Amino acid sequence: MSNSIEAAIDAFANGLPVCLFDSEKREGETDLLFSAQHATPATMRQLRQDCGGLLFLAIGHEVGEKFGLPFLQDLHTQPELVSKFDVLEQLVTNDLRYDARSAFTLSLNHRETYTGITDKDRSLTTRRFAELTSEVFSSNLSPEAAKKLLGSEFRTPGHIPVCRETEGGLTRRQGHTELAVGLARLANVSPVVIGAEMLEPDGDLALSVDAAKSWAETRNIPFLEGADIIHALAEMS
Numbered sequence: 001m002s003n004s005i006e007a008a009i010d011a012f013a014n015g016l017p018v019c020l021f022d023s024e025k026r027e028g029e030t031d032l033l034f035s036a037q038h039a040t041p042a043t044m045r046q047l048r049q050d051c052g053g054l055l056f057l058a059i060g061h062e063v064g065e066k067f068g069l070p071f072l073q074d075l076h077t078q079p080e081l082v083s084k085f086d087v088l089e090q091l092v093t094n095d096l097r098y099d100a101r102s103a104f105t106l107s108l109n110h111r112e113t114y115t116g117i118t119d120k121d122r123s124l125t126t127r128r129f130a131e132l133t134s135e136v137f138s139s140n141l142s143p144e145a146a147k148k149l150l151g152s153e154f155r156t157p158g159h160i161p162v163c164r165e166t167e168g169g170l171t172r173r174q175g176h177t178e179l180a181v182g183l184a185r186l187a188n189v190s191p192v193v194i195g196a197e198m199l200e201p202d203g204d205l206a207l208s209v210d211a212a213k214s215w216a217e218t219r220n221i222p223f224l225e226g227a228d229i230i231h232a233l234a235e236m237s
Contacts, residue, residue, distance in 0.1 A: 053197025
């Protein structure tokens with residue numbers, strides 16, 4: 001592995017941010033990412049103030065399976081729902097320019113939050129979801145038991161949008177969700193990652209890759225491209 005990827009892995013494992021650019025062939029966006037298990041109010045504040053895009057929680061496929069979290073695109077095309085709420089037929093996702101499927105699943109709030117939107121609230125939701133994920137897998141709980149625990153602490157809808165990794169991860173889809181989870185796997189932390197897209201100051205465009213690199217360099221934040229994650233994971237397999 002190169003020194004840059006090793007530095008990024010070390011930073012990420014220790015709760016520090018990493019910038020990750022996907023590819024010019026996909027969204028062409030840079031995300032600022034943190035390991036969710038290390039999330040604090042300061043983490044959320046930095047994502048909110050330095051990025052400008054949507055805060056999202058990227059989770060591994062196995063996490064989605066354990067908690068039974070559906071892809072919203074699948075949920076919203078269920079015949080029973082479309083029949084009952086016919087607007088869903090009009091709003092169907094069939095025109096993504098960068099992919100065939102959206103990674104979004106349910107949005108969450110921790111039950112101890114108030115509105116769920118403050119930095120304190122969102123850090124609680126983020127951190128506890130990552131902690132609960134680790135607890136569920138370390139105890140080898142069944143999906144049924146995991147879902148009950150999830151429901152005892154969280155509700156939906158909420159202020160943390162969750163994006164679920166495609167089964168097979170980067171072998172099937174090279175989106176920001178899979179790349180973020182791939183970084184977590186490299187760092188040997190819970191496959192739960194909090195991040196946000198970086199936008200130009202006026203918000204009209206994604207921050208250019210050169211501007212993102214410069215921003216990261218001045219703050220001593222490791223900068224990676226999607227190919228770095230893919231190659232590092234291939235070396236480990």
